[in-house]
Every structure is written in structure tokens, then in C-alpha cells.
Amino acid sequence: xxxxxxxxxxxxxxxxxxxxxxxxxxxxxxxxxxxxxxxxxxxxxxxxxxxxxxxxxxxxxxxxxxxxxxxxxxxxxxxxxxxxxxxxxxxxxxxxxxxxxxxxxxxxxxxxxxxxxxxxxxxxxxxxxxxxxxxxxxxxxxxxxxxxxxxxxxxxxxxxxxxxxxxxxxxxxxxxxxxxxxxxxxxxxxxxxxxxxxxxxxxxxxxxxxxxxxxxxxxxxxxxxxxxxxxxxxxxxxxxxxxxxxxxxxxxxxxxxxxxxxxxxxxxxxxxxxxxxxxxxxxxxxxxxxxxxxxxxxxxxxxxxxxxxxxxxxxxxxxxxxxxxxxxxxxxxxxxxxxxxxxxxxxxxxxxxxxxxxxxxxxxxxxxxxxxxxxxxxxxxxxxxxxxxxxxxxxxxxxxxxxxxxxxxxxxxxxxxxxxxxxxxxxxxxxxxxxxxxxxxxxxxxxxxxxxxxxxxxxxxxxxxxxxxxxxxxxxxxxxxxxxxxxxxxxxxxxx
Numbered sequence: 001x002x003x004x005x006x007x008x009x010x011x012x013x014x015x016x017x018x019x020x021x022x023x024x025x026x027x028x029x030x031x032x033x034x035x036x037x038x039x040x041x042x043x044x045x046x047x048x049x050x051x052x053x054x055x056x057x058x059x060x061x062x063x064x065x066x067x068x069x070x071x072x073x074x075x076x077x078x079x080x081x082x083x084x085x086x087x088x089x090x091x092x093x094x095x096x097x098x099x100x101x102x103x104x105x106x107x108x109x110x111x112x113x114x115x116x117x118x119x120x121x122x123x124x125x126x127x128x129x130x131x132x133x134x135x136x137x138x139x140x141x142x143x144x145x146x147x148x149x150x151x152x153x154x155x156x157x158x159x160x161x162x163x164x165x166x167x168x169x170x171x172x173x174x175x176x177x178x179x180x181x182x183x184x185x186x187x188x189x190x191x192x193x194x195x196x197x198x199x200x201x202x203x204x205x206x207x208x209x210x211x212x213x214x215x216x217x218x219x220x221x222x223x224x225x226x227x228x229x230x231x232x233x234x235x236x237x238x239x240x241x242x243x244x245x246x247x248x249x250x251x252x253x254x255x256x257x258x259x260x261x262x263x264x265x266x267x268x269x270x271x272x273x274x275x276x277x278x279x280x281x282x283x284x285x286x287x288x289x290x291x292x293x294x295x296x297x298x299x300x301x302x303x304x305x306x307x308x309x310x311x312x313x314x315x316x317x318x319x320x321x322x323x324x325x326x327x328x329x330x331x332x333x334x335x336x337x338x339x340x341x342x343x344x345x346x347x348x349x350x351x352x353x354x355x356x357x358x359x360x361x362x363x364x365x366x367x368x369x370x371x372x373x374x375x376x377x378x379x380x381x382x383x384x385x386x387x388x389x390x391x392x393x394x395x396x397x398x399x400x401x402x403x404x405x406x407x408x409x410x411x412x413x414x415x416x417x418x419x420x421x422x423x424x425x426x427x428x429x430x431x432x433x434x435x436x437x438x439x440x441x442x443x444x445x446x447x448x449x450x451x452x453x454x455x456x457x458x459x460x461x462x463x464x465x466x467x468x469x470x471x472x473x474x475x476x477x478x479x480x481x482x483x484x485x486x487x488x489x490x491x492x493x494x495x496x
Contacts, residue, residue, distance in 0.1 A: 065210060068251035069196055073206035074149045074179035075124045076198045076245050079133055079156075079170075081141035083116040121199040121206075121244035122146065122170065123253060125283065127177035129154075132283055133243030134258055135161045135168040140458075146172050149179075149206050160286030160398070164226040164294070165278055165361070166258055169286045181245060184252025186275035189213050189231065197235040197257055197271065199244030211235030217354040218272060220259060229358035230272035231255045237271030246273040255279075278361045290398030291469075295363040295386035297371075298329015303352040304341055312339070315377030318351040319343040322373075328391045334384040336373065343379075344372030360386070366393035390471050390494075399468045399493065401461055405433015408457055411445065419445050419480050423455045438491045443482030450476050468493050 120137030124130070131146065138144055144156040152174075159169040172178075189195075193213045200206045215232040231246060237257055246255030255273030285292045301323040309317045319341040325332040336342075344350050345359045346369050363369065365388040372381050388396055401408075407429040411419065415426065424445040430436050446454050449463040467475050475491040 068249055069208045071251055072198045072247045075181040076200050076206040077122045078147040078200035078203040079120045079122045079137055080145045081118045081138045082143040083140050084142040085115045086113050120242040123245045124178050124180040126180050129172040129174055129178055131170050133168050135163055135166045137242050138168050147203055160290050162282050162292045165282055167282045169283050181253040183276050183280055184248050184254045186254045186277045189254055194249050195233055196247040197237055198247055199241030201241040209236040217352055219354040227357045227361050229354040231275055233271055281362050293364050295360055295365045296389055298326035298331045300324040314341050316341055316374050320353050320356050330384050330387045334382050341374040342371055343374055346370055399464055404435045405431045406435040425454050434491050438489050440489050445480045446477055447479040
């Protein structure tokens with residue numbers, strides 16, 4: 001269950017200089033901390049000196065994060081995404097002149113959009129140029145340019161995106177190996193632990209701020225139907241640095257900075273990062289499959305509260321209450337029942353819905369997990385084989401319009417009058433593919449797919465991807481044939 005967030009939410013990362021870090025840390029640290037240096041196994045350019053301590057001259061031990069800061073900045077990049085100007089034709093509503101001097105349908109108007117430029121940060125994950133960032137940084141971009149910390153600028157190609165976690169993977173090509181950040185275990189982060197937030201907001205080379213982990217497994221309700229289990233930190237995060245790195249004192253990547261909660265749009269105390277445990281799974285899936293293989297338990301419910309416990313007499317005030325089971329879902333097949341409370345997965349305690357989402361996000365469909373639950377105030381353990389959103393354990397393939405076996409164009413003014421419609425996407429060629437199998441012929445005008453208007457090729461692409469990620473995997477298409485007759489078709493994407 002998602003809670004509304006009254007504060008304005010802005011995607012961001014950090015803006016203060018790395019020179020400030022040592023002073024900020026020295027003024028706040030009062031405890032001795034020392035960890036042995038890391039080995040060089042993470043890569044030729046990825047060895048980091050771990051958290052060190054030194055005597056500040058007053059008998060107190062200070063924390064030294066300078067090694068982690070110095071080497072982290074070289075693995076964080078500036079990203080510029082450009083959406084080119086586009087021309088589209090719209091039909092404005094008819095006025096009195098159209099009724100008296102026109103055909104009463106309104107006049108066509110050509111609109112040319114201005115180029116849109118966005119900025120963000122990214123983190124280099126490997127010496128061969130794979131970079132992770134936020135999906136919203138590069139969404140709808142026609143061109144992506146990456147500036148490294150040494151001021152080199154390289155074009156990037158999009159490998160894949162995942163809207164549900166707001167993550168994207170891009171890649172640049174370089175003649176030499178790139179500095180990168182080794183990935184740490186975000187599960188091991190402790191509240192109160194020191195972290196650095198590293199970003200490149202202004203294309204002025206990377207910058208750093210320091211703080212502590214304020215909380216874990218936070219849910220803000222900012223991603224519609226998305227997975228939220230944020231690391232909350234008081235390291236300063238500001239606008240312009242979406243996709244920057246959250247780094248632990250060992251110099252390991254433990255999160256991707258994503259969200260700022262602020263009434264003013266600037267830093268006001270807390271920022272939020274996507275855990276590295278979720279990021280690693282998403283990145284690996286995008287590399288291997290082109291799309292994320294999401295494992296789901298097949299339940300609906302929410303975090304147990306004291307009020308719910310009192311109402312239902314659950315015997316616990318922690319865990320995830322199962323209010324409903326998905327038919328043919330993994331939970332129902334394993335014997336989980338409505339009214340159960342999930343309190344653990346594979347030996348790890350689960351206290352909230354975000355914690356459960358984070359654990360499941362690490363798994364593939366087909367993985368077997370052990371669920372610990374409370375039923376009638378007694379603990380039980382149930383073995384569950386996780387499924388995908390389609391209710392099976394198959395690999396969900398990335399889809400594109402090519403699978404439809406057709407070519408499309410937006411209707412011009414003459415064709416709008418010919419078909420007597422206000423918008424639509426015309427099928428200009430049908431080849432071997434799902435359209436031919438479904439009986440859709442050349443000249444058919446698509447107006448709606450699964451109830452949503454289709455006014456552009458982008459609209460159709462989005463509809464196909466959404467349907468492919470659903471349990472039904474079906475496109476319900478309505479439109480007009482070449483002879484002007486209304487027609488309806490069903491296209492089964494599972495047959496691709």
C-alpha cells in the first residue's frame with residue numbers, strides 16, 4: 001500500500017565539492033573505525049583503501065573517507081540526453097467558421113516541438129564501458145552523450161531500461177579501460193553507517209558529499225506500480241544528479257541516487273537511493289535478456305500495522321499481510337492462504353512490504369525460496385517456486401514492433417478526411433508476423449490498443465511493451481479498414 005508524499009519529489013544527486021568532505025567528516029566523527037584495505041581483485045583500476053581512522057590532535061579518532069572519495073569520482077559521469085524536435089499534425093476543435101466555411105471537422109495544425117535536453121549522472125560499472133543511470137534521465141532520448149571525469153565526451157547507446165525500478169543501462173566505447181566502481185552488498189549497510197554521495201551535476205567533474213544511512217527499505221510512492229525499497233541518507237542530494245553513486249566507506253557502490261524529498265526543490269535533509277542489490281539484478285537482466293526478468297510471489301496486501309493486528313488478531317505487528325492471492329500465482333500454488341503474514345524469505349526477516357519487494361527483486365522466475373509466515377499465530381515455512389507476471393517460469397523476451405510484421409505511418413490531413421477519423425496509425429505494409437496471423441491487412445488504421453488511443457508509432461510501441469509485460473500478453477486493437485468499416489482484432493504476443 002503506497003502512502004502519498006506531500007513533499008515535492010525531485011530526482012537528484014550531489015553537488016558539493018570533494019574538498020569539503022574531509023572537513024565535514026572530521027567535524028562529525030567521534031568514534032574509532034578501522035577496516036583492512038581491499039584487495040585488487042575487483043579490477044586493475046578498482047582497488048580502494050577502506051575506511052581509515054586518524055588522530056585529530058585532540059585525542060579523538062576521526063574517520064577518513066578521502067581515499068573512497070578520490071577514487072569514486074573517476075567512475076561517475078555526466079550524462080546529457082537530447083530529444084530531437086519533432087513535427088506532428090493535430091486537428092483542433094472546430095469553431096463557428098469551420099461549420100460555415102469548412103467541413104465542420106476542424107482544421108489541421110502542424111506543430112513542431114522544441115528539442116528537449118536533460119542532464120543527469122551515471123556510474124561506470126565495468127572497464128568496458130557499461131554505465132548505470134536512472135531511466136528518467138535518458139527516457140525518450142534520441143541522443144545520449146557521456147562526459148567522463150577527465151572531460152572526454154563519448155556517445156552512448158541504450159542497452160535497456162526498467163521503468164519499474166527507474167534504472168537504465170547504457171554503454172560507451174573507449175580506446176582504453178575505464179575506471180569503474182566495484183559493487184558492494186547493500187544488504188550489509190547499517191543505519192548510522194557513513195556513506196558518500198557522488199555525482200556530476202554541472203559537467204564540471206564529479207562532486208562529493210558525505211553523510212550517514214538514515215534508514216533502509218523506505219517506500220515513497222513515487223514509482224507507479226514500481227519497486228521501492230530506498231536507502232535513505234542525509235548526505236546532501238540536489239537536482240541534476242539523478243543516477244549518481246551512493247558509496248560506502250570501502251569505496252563500493254551500494255546505491256544509485258534517485259529521489260530528493262524537499263518542499264523547495266533543493267536539499268532539505270534527506271535523499272533516497274536505489275539499493276545495489278536491486279540494481280545488480282536489473283543490470284544483469286538487461287545485459288542478458290534485454291528486459292528484466294521479474295519474479296513475483298502472486299499476492300496482494302501490505303505492511304502489518306498495530307491497527308491491523310488488533311483488528312485481525314494476527315499475533316504480530318511486523319510482516320506483510322496477505323489480503324488476496326493471484327489465481328495461478330506462485331503463492332497460491334505453494335499453499336499460502338489469505339490472512340497469512342509473511343515474516344521472512346530465505347532466512348532473512350521481512351518486516352515491511354518494501355523489504356519483501358527488495359528480496360524478491362533479487363530473484364528470477366523459477367527460483368525457489370523459503371517463505372516464513374504466521375498463520376493462526378503459529379510460524380510455518382513454505383517452499384515457493386517464483387513465477388513471472390505471466391504466471392509461468394519462462395523467460396520474458398524483449399519485444400519490439402518488428403514482431404508485428406508490419407510498417408506504419410501517422411495519417412496525414414487527406415487520410416484523416418478519407419477515413420473520417422481524428423487520428424490514427426495506418427498499416428502501410430504487412431509481412432510475415434503477428435499482424436498477418438491475426439488477419440490485419442494493409443490499409444487498416446489503428447485507433448486504439450487495449451483501450452488507449454494510438455496517435456503515433458511511439459504510442460504503439462509503448463502499448464506492445466506494456467502488453468508483453470502483462471499476464472494476458474494480448475493486444476486488443478480497434479480501428480478502421482481501408483473500406484471505412486470499423487474492425488476489431490486480437491493479437492496474441494505469446495505466439496511471438
